[in-house]
Amino acid sequence: MPPSDDQKRPAFMRSRTRTFDYTDAISDAGMRSVPVETAVNIVYAPVPYAVMMATPQDLEDFAIGFSFTEGMIDGVEDIRDIAVEEDERGLRLIVSLAADKLQRHLARARKIAGVTACGVCGIDDLASLPQVKRRFPGAALRADAISTALGQLRKHQPLSVETAATHAAAWCAPNGAIRAVREDVGRHNALDKLIGHLLREKADPSDGFVLITSRCSFEMVEKTAVFGASALVAISAPTSLAIERANAYGMTLVAIARADGAMVFGNAGKIISTVVTGETTR
Incomplete structure (x- = not known):
């Protein structure tokens, strides 16, 4: 395949803006970066x-x-x-x-x-409607690995830092180290780009978990399952169908992941706590 031409296509542009605080007159705020769509x-x-x-x-x-x-x-x-x-x-x-x-x-x-x-x-x-024909054994995710990945994610999102308007999908090692990130204005696109990169690199789908910055709809679960990863962590909340599909696949679905904690949705998978004597909880 030919080398990428991405560098010729800017990921963001500068736009003039004005700001206001709902009570005062509008004032000139200069320029702001916005993502190219x-x-x-x-x-x-x-x-x-x-x-x-x-x-x-x-x-x-x-x-x-x-x-x-x-x-x-x-x-x-x-x-x-x-x-x-x-x-x-x-x-x-x-x-x-x-x-x-x-x-x-x-x-x-x-x-x-x-x-x-x-x-x-x-x-x-x-x-x-897409539906993967597979069943995972139910991955056990370490709580501290999720925390580590969340703590590292921002520095791997240059376009989001620049524009505050893009989604990211990350591939994380079992210990939470971030191995790859792709960004896009579309959440599905960011995940597809990540999966494309991982396929090119011949990454082992069983050796890590996917972390996304968007809400977790069923398509995000489906794409993760197609790739073969058994665990998906989302910063935002899941939909009912996302939970249903994750249960059907035996996928560990963690969502509303924040710096101070997260939630496990559905019945599949386990979270291993490193705080309470290594206790494993559903």
Whole structure:
């Protein structure tokens, strides 16, 4: 695959702003950084598949992760080439699939147009809702590992620090050390980019957990399960379907993760406390 062209595409821009405090007159506040949001048309040559609103960085990772979590490919080797084309309306991310995978894709005949970063907008019917056919044994996460990852995360989010307007997805070691992070204006996109990177690096899905800065909807659980990770930690709250799917997969789902504690949702998995004599709790 060709080297990334991301450096030519800015991740943020500067915008003039004015500030007010609801009581005083508006005053000039100077300039503020805002993230670049671009329409990215994912094309499985020659057929357009989806339009995602994304940050134009790590697009090769995005193409791989999105293709994997959407079921287009079974591994990185199923992609022959990735190309990015400029358009006055956005970008085209052209993914060339191996012949058998392209035929499988065309047979599915799923078409999505004009959607944002929603994982299911545009599907034909309820039977098309994604669902992974797997079951995890129930990972045991160390409480101090979650705390360590949360404490490190901010320094791995340069775009969020600059703009305060992007999501992040991180791959964390069992001890909480952050191994990789991807950022995007879309929470699904950030996770797809992370998964794409991990596939390229041949990372072991059983050797760590996923940490996301967004709310935990069922698509985030599904994508994590497709990758093969058995534990997902979210800074925000989960939805009911996210909990239901996590239970069905035996996935450890931790959410509302803050510096002073977190919550385990559902019945799967365990949290190992290092404070109370190593006691294991559900």
